[in-house]
Amino acid sequence: xxxxxxxxxxxxxxxxxxxxxxxxxxxxxxxxxxxxxxxxxxxxxxxxxxxxxxxxxxxxxxxxxxxxxxxxxxxxxxxxxxxxxxxxxxxxxxxxxxxxxxxxxxxxxxxxxxxxxxxxxxxxxxxxxxxxxxxxxxxxxxxxxxxxxxxxxxxxxxxxxxxxxxxxxxxxxxxxxxxxxxxxxxxxxxxxxxxxxxxxxxxxxxxxxxxxxxxxxxxxxxxxxxxxxxxxxxxxxxxxxxxxxxxxxxxxxxx
Amino acid sequence: xxxxxxxxxxxxxxxxxxxxxxxxxxxxxxxxxxxxxxxxxxxxxxxxxxxxxxxxxxxxxxxxxxxxxxxxxxxxxxxxxxxxxxxxxxxxxxxxxxxxxxxxxxxxxxxxxxxxxxxxxxxxxxxxxxxxxxxxxxxxxxxxxxxxxxxxxxxxxxxxxxxxxxxxxxxxxxxxxxxxxxxxxxxxxxxxxxxxxxxxxxxxxxxxxxxxxxxxxxxxxxxxxxxxxxxxxxxxxxxxxxxxxxxxxxxxxxx
Numbered sequence: 001x002x003x004x005x006x007x008x009x010x011x012x013x014x015x016x017x018x019x020x021x022x023x024x025x026x027x028x029x030x031x032x033x034x035x036x037x038x039x040x041x042x043x044x045x046x047x048x049x050x051x052x053x054x055x056x057x058x059x060x061x062x063x064x065x066x067x068x069x070x071x072x073x074x075x076x077x078x079x080x081x082x083x084x085x086x087x088x089x090x091x092x093x094x095x096x097x098x099x100x101x102x103x104x105x106x107x108x109x110x111x112x113x114x115x116x117x118x119x120x121x122x123x124x125x126x127x128x129x130x131x132x133x134x135x136x137x138x139x140x141x142x143x144x145x146x147x148x149x150x151x152x153x154x155x156x157x158x159x160x161x162x163x164x165x166x167x168x169x170x171x172x173x174x175x176x177x178x179x180x181x182x183x184x185x186x187x188x189x190x191x192x193x194x195x196x197x198x199x200x201x202x203x204x205x206x207x208x209x210x211x212x213x214x215x216x217x218x219x220x221x222x223x224x225x226x227x228x229x230x231x232x233x234x235x236x237x238x239x240x241x242x243x244x245x246x247x248x249x250x251x252x253x254x255x
Numbered sequence: 256x257x258x259x260x261x262x263x264x265x266x267x268x269x270x271x272x273x274x275x276x277x278x279x280x281x282x283x284x285x286x287x288x289x290x291x292x293x294x295x296x297x298x299x300x301x302x303x304x305x306x307x308x309x310x311x312x313x314x315x316x317x318x319x320x321x322x323x324x325x326x327x328x329x330x331x332x333x334x335x336x337x338x339x340x341x342x343x344x345x346x347x348x349x350x351x352x353x354x355x356x357x358x359x360x361x362x363x364x365x366x367x368x369x370x371x372x373x374x375x376x377x378x379x380x381x382x383x384x385x386x387x388x389x390x391x392x393x394x395x396x397x398x399x400x401x402x403x404x405x406x407x408x409x410x411x412x413x414x415x416x417x418x419x420x421x422x423x424x425x426x427x428x429x430x431x432x433x434x435x436x437x438x439x440x441x442x443x444x445x446x447x448x449x450x451x452x453x454x455x456x457x458x459x460x461x462x463x464x465x466x467x468x469x470x471x472x473x474x475x476x477x478x479x480x481x482x483x484x485x486x487x488x489x490x491x492x493x494x495x496x497x498x499x500x501x502x503x504x505x506x507x508x509x510x
Contacts, residue, residue, distance in 0.1 A: 197467075197476070208463075212452075216480065220487075223451070223466070223476035232475075234500070238493070245489070 044147030052082030070250030116157035301404030307337030325505030368412035424501035
């Protein structure tokens with residue numbers, strides 16, 4: 001059982017941001033509405049490779065969910081990322097990725113292998129995070145829970161969601177099927193999945209194969225023209241609407 | 256030069272509906288905002304096979320665009336559809352389609368061939384419709400124009416948009432690439448395209464091939480699980496947002 005200790009608290013534009021430590025050494029952040037947070041739905045997010053819990057992609061998505069839907073949103077630094085130390089294994093894998101990139105070799109095999117390693121460490125952390133957050137009175141143990149992660153956030157999120165029956169809707173995208181398709185076959189909740197039609201790292205066939213693998217009766221694929229890093233900003237708005245459809249309104253918004 | 260004569264006018268919930276005849280014998284309908292219609296963007300729609308200009312899918316989409324965006328929306332009965340007479344050729348093709356359906360044979364080859372025939376008749380009608388609508392003072396000749404049609408509305412819309420430089424954004428979906436891919440290669444405007452992942456008539460490969468054919472720098476594909484007729488209602492909301500992004504606000508909404 002990991003405990004959750006809040007370390008900082010600040011507030012801006014109706015969003016309360018609290019940093020915390022999960023257990024001894026996993027840093028995270030929880031964003032909540034400044035008012036009306038009681039028993040609101042929760043969305044857990046996973047950040048991309050090389051990024052961290054407070055990268056603008058994370059704080060921007062959190063702002064949309066908190067201000068737009070009245071939800072709570074939490075994210076952890078992944079192992080070897082953000083404020084967490086890198087192991088010798090992390091350093092070696094990152095060096096190998098940079099070497100392949102400089103040599104013009106495919107990045108996929110390295111990213112797939114390294115992200116799988118990180119996911120094996122991160123999945124129990126996310127499950128412990130959910131346990132701890134559901135003990136907070138403003139979240140509680142009976143509210144809807146979503147998961148949102150693209151790139152490495154998908155590599156961690158697919159095995160997490162496959163193992164975690166409390167998550168009832170998820171947004172994923174932009175990863176390879178090699179390791180993840182088998183886990184995706186265990187997922188039956190509604191899924192929205194993003195891929196880039198001109199992705200220079202993940203082929204169309206690979207992206208479509210991962211989408212196809214989800215056993216969800218209700219799943220949507222959003223493909224946009226453009227390179228790997230050109231996922232349009234409006235897909236974040238679409239993801240927020242997806243969660244609003246599936247997790248429902250915050251209780252206070254219903255009243 | 257076709258003239259446009261209004262034949263009926265009614266109003267409901269802030270939407271003015273005017274039926275008209277284009278030229279001698281092409282029936283259509285124009286929906287407009289009851290107030291603030293001046294120089295508002297225009298969306299032309301094409302209905303699905305076997306349907307007509309005032310099918311609920313048409314009036315429902317029009318309601319979203321008029322009430323939500325302040326746009327004008329117009330649709331024609333396709334040749335052989337709605338209030339238009341069927342030729343012997345129409346009757347023969349429809350009989351052949353029903354025969355194939357009853358026999359469990361693929362419908363695609365018949366639909367592709369028959370819709371191509373109808374598109375050759377309908378494209379000049381839609382171009383004449385646009386000419387006539389742009390002469391109305393509340394629309395004018397310098398405003399943004401969109402096109403929205405799924406199924407047969409795509410079979411008519413792709414050759415129409417390929418030939419019509421006044422259209423600057425289009426929503427298509429759910430058709431075969433056989434005839435249309437060559438025309439789609441001439442289209443460079445932003446496109447949103449819908450397909451159903453479990454379509455019993457159009458294979459995934461066929462649907463993806465038609466999306467791939469558009470030369471548009473900016474294009475989005477929305478895939479949903481489900482059969483041919485199960486396109487989710489929320490894709491209509493997505494199309495409305497797509498037009499709002501690309502055609503802009505009605506002038507009065509800007510002021």
